Amino acid sequence: MTSQPTRPAGWAGTPVTGAELTARYQDSVMNTFGVPARVLARGEGSTVWDVDGNRYLDLLGGIAVNSLGHAHPAIVEAVTSQLQTLGHVSNFFISEPQVRLAEKLLELLGGQPGAANGRVFFANSGAEANEAAFKATRRTGRTRVVATEGSFHGRTMGSLALTSKAQYREPFEPLPGDVTFVPYGDAPALEAAIDDTVAAFVVEPIQGEAGVVDPPEGYLAAAREITARHGALLWVDEVQTGVGRTGDWFAHTSSGVVPDLVTLAKGLGGGIPIGAMIALGDAATLLGPGQHGTTFGGNPVATAAALAVIATIESEGLLASATARGDQLAAGLARHPRVQAVTGRGLLRGVVLTEPRAADVQAAAYDAGLIVNAPTPDRLRLAPALVLTEDEAAHAVATISALLDEVLA
C-alpha cells in the first residue's frame, strides 16, 4: 500500500505531518521506549492510518489489546453510554458494571457468580494486576516466589522483580526480594525449586514478550501438581494470552488446570485500560479490607468496555474465529522456507525466522503497509484483533511471505 498524500476520508485531526509530530514528541514525551517509527491517526477494524495518510493492516492490535479491532461499535456504544450515565465513583461506591464484570469473569473461569469460590480485584494494567497478585502471595505467610526465565510480568518494582530480563531489571535493583527463576517449560527444574517455603509459582501459559514461546504439553498440569503438593499458589499471568486471544477464554483453559491466581489486562478492555486479578478458592480471601486498592480500579467506564468486549466475543463467535484465523496464518506462514516454525495458538503467534533479522522485516513491513512486531532478533509476533477477517489473514500471509523473500533473500 503506497503512500498517499491525501488524508483518509473522515479525517478530522489537526493538519500535521508525521515528521513534525515526531519532532514534537521527542521534545515533550519522556524517552523511555525509543522513538516510535510512525504516528497513527485513525483506525477501523484491523486497519489503521497514519497522519500522512498511509494505510496499514494492523497485525499487532496494540500488542494484543485491541481485541475487537479499532472503533468497534460495541465498545464505542458501551463507553459512551456509560460515560453519559456514570463515569467514575471511587472505591466508596459500587457500580453495576463492576459487579457484572466480576461475576462474568468468575463464570468464564468456571466458578459460579456470587459463589464463595472466587473474587476479583480490578486494576488498570497488567503490571498492577500482577502487583495485586504479588501482594496476595505475601499473605500466605511465605515470601518466596518462583518465576520463569524469559518471563515478562510488567515494569513496576514488584512485577519487575518477577520479570527475568536483566536489561529491564538491573538499572532498578534492588527489587522486592525472594524471587528465583527456573527455565520455562522445565517441570523437573520446577520440582527442584519448589518446597514448603514457596508462596507461589508465577507463569505465563504462553510467553508473549519472549516471542510467543509455548511450554511443552503438560507443563501447567505439572506446575499445578507440584505447587499443590507444597501448599504453594499457582499464579497464571494471562495478561497477554487471556480473554479469547488463543481461541479459548484463557490459554490455561485447555490444560484443565484450576489456578489459584489469574491476572488479566491487555485484551480485557479492548483498548480501554483495565486489569484484573482473580483469586480462586482459598486464595480469594488472602487480601483483606485495607490491604490493597487503587482509585481507578473497577471504574464503570472501563468495566463497561470489558463487558462489551466479552459480550461481542460471545455474540460474534470470536473464539472460533481466533482459532480459524490463527490456524490460517500459521499454516500459510509455515510454508515459507525462511520460517522455521510458527508458535503460539489462536491469534497470538510467533513466526520464527531462519535468520535473526526480525527487526529488518518489521521495518520493511511498515513500508509495505503491515504492522507486525519483532520481540526478539529472530521472531515476529502477530497479535491481531480477534475480528481479523479471512481476506485480511490471506493478505497478511501473502505480504509477510513477499517481505521474507525480499528482506531475507
Ligand SMILES: *Cc1c(COP(=O)(O)O)cnc(C)c1O
Ligand atoms: C504486557 C504484559 C504485562 C504488563 O502489562 P502492562 O499493562 O504493560 O503493565 C504483564 N504480563 C504479561 C504476560 C504481559 O504480556
